[in-house]
Amino acid sequence: MTAVTRMLALGRAELILLGRNRLALYTALLMPPLMVWAMRSSIGGIDGLDLGEAGMSVDETAMTAGFGFVLLFVVHQNLVSAYVARREELVLKRLRCGEARDPEILAGTALPAVLISVAQCALLAVAGVTWLGVGAPARPDLVSAGLILGIVVCAALAAVTSAWARSVESAQLVTLPLFLVSLMGSGMVVPLELLPGPVASACELLPLSPAVALLRGGWLGGMGAHEAGGHVLAALAWTGVAVFAVNRWFRWEPRR
Template structure:
């Protein structure tokens, strides 16, 4: 109970700081839906490329892309900036001198991003069904599993990535590799079914691919237990590697 109380207290303080940082707040709240809308507008002719064969409409592709943008911008990019900022301001160093343990400090810092990402994904789903007339989720359990795994993977990778950034300004640059790789190969811009089989097999192993595949399968249905377990295991493998990297390379003090 004491650990949870400390995490909630740290999360409340971090949420207050996020509210004061208008740029970070706008990026977290506005950028994911705007990116999904812009992608929907820009690929309006993708049906000619065989999108119908995947069982997805263009609106459903944009919706699942919105889930991916939430994970990338709200969780990963926002948390990299937060960890770097708190490190350079010596906040993390001071927190380690108190009662909070290292996992509690990292979790408390990530809590606002987690809550915002869950709220945004829920809002996207409600808008998709209520406003766009899309079918509802076929397997909500897979959607929840994908969202939870996506948040965990992005949060742990954010802690790892923050070690490469020397300042808050450079934090935006170190998040680009995961963004570009996920945009190209994790099903955000192009469904894996439209990629050549060898390329799709490799892309399934990317960090965000398992979470997005579970969320897409949860929305559309048709994902068997074997495929779902495979995606879960891949996401857990990435989480395990990221946790090891955090323990090994995460920086608690400013880089000199």
């Protein structure tokens, strides 16, 4: 077997296990659209929030934020639970005794979440154009770059975060910090252009901020090559940090 066939086999097995876990499956499939609907219904009523100053509408903000919700729920939260469950069941330890290398095991486990996130983003894009009427993406290349980099960053951070969880139940708690920080400070709800200068500069350094900026700038347009390059480099830097942390702290055996 080649590395690709081994990862596909692991991904198929993980997809079967995901289908048997109704709670994880419902969270991955239903939470992102529900969050988009809730955000669209409530964001217009926030006092003092004028999205027009950022050149955006409520529908455009809700739709582009939906990509961020997919990254957080489908990729990060789902993968943390998967890595913890496989670790505590000694699945990861047994896999290391076979032909698969460590990166293949991690990538194969993440494969179903990656495929589901891509499919959900595609559905959100279609819904945004046909239902919300936000228009087609101005720069599909930036949208693709933001989605790919966001998936890679969230998957790597999920592997790191799983080291802090002692059980599948506690895995839901350790994902909250990244969710809350990204929700409030990565431009998903409030565009960074509306924040004070120092606060916006600090929020640009958060893990998901570059991916959200690329997704939003690619969809709505107006992002120059220099600005896009800066976001790409920031996302790559976070990827490097996360990969280093995985190599250093990821746990392959149960925490007992």
